[in-house]
Amino acid sequence: MKKAFLPALLIGTAMMSATVAYADGSLFDRMGGAPVVTKVVDQLLDLSMNDPRTKRSFQKINLKRLREKLNEQICALSNGPCQYSGDSMKDVHGGLDITDAEFNGLVEHLTIALNANGVGLREKNELLKLLAPMKRDVVTK
Ligand code: HEM
Numbered sequence: 511m512k513k514a515f516l517p518a519l520l521i522g523t524a525m526m527s528a529t530v531a532y533a534d535g536s537l538f539d540r541m542g543g544a545p546v547v548t549k550v551v552d553q554l555l556d557l558s559m560n561d562p563r564t565k566r567s568f569q570k571i572n573l574k575r576l577r578e579k580l581n582e583q584i585c586a587l588s589n590g591p592c593q594y595s596g597d598s599m600k601d602v603h604g605g606l607d608i609t610d611a612e613f614n615g616l617v618e619h620l621t622i623a624l625n626a627n628g629v630g631l632r633e634k635n636e637l638l639k640l641l642a643p644m645k646r647d648v649v650t651k
Pocket of ligand 1: 564567571575576579580583597598602606608612613614616642644645
């Protein structure tokens with residue numbers, strides 16, 4: 511019994527520090543990285559394009575570009591290995607007359623998509639907190 515104690519202690523300590531390292535990794539990694547973010551963005555767009563409360567703005571747009579830029583933006587914001595190469599939030603949304611209700615609808619869709627893809631509560635709140643200040647550049651009506 512005694513002989514096994516030291517190796518067990520060492521393994522236990524290693525496992526604990528691995529858990530801590532994982533918990534303190536970038537938000538991007540903690541959300542599950544590119545595979546999860548891609549699914550979240552797909553689902554967010556699918557919900558927003560089909561919900562009568564939000565679909566208005568998504569009718570005649572380049573969906574491929576939007577999907578690409580959103581992935582990039584979420585990756586960059588969450589300290590993942592990407593750089594956002596899209597336009598500013600003010601330039602993109604300025605002419606869309608987006609209302610408070612439309613903004614809230616999109617946040618609701620994002621929350622559903624994050625939940626459906628297993629993103630944890632802490633990570634979800636961190637991401638929403640990073641996006642919240644953009645509201646002033648998105649909502650113009
Ligand atoms: C914090 C909230 C939001 C973020 C972070 C965000 C992010 C983005 C990004 C990265 C792009 C692509 C930029 C580019 O093409 O260079 C984009 C475009 C767009 N966003 Fe948002 N967005 C937000 C809120 C909204 C809301 C609430 C709506 C409507 C309900 C909306 C509708 C659109 C549309 C329609 C486009 C495409 C515009 C076009 O290609 O002409 N966005 N957004």
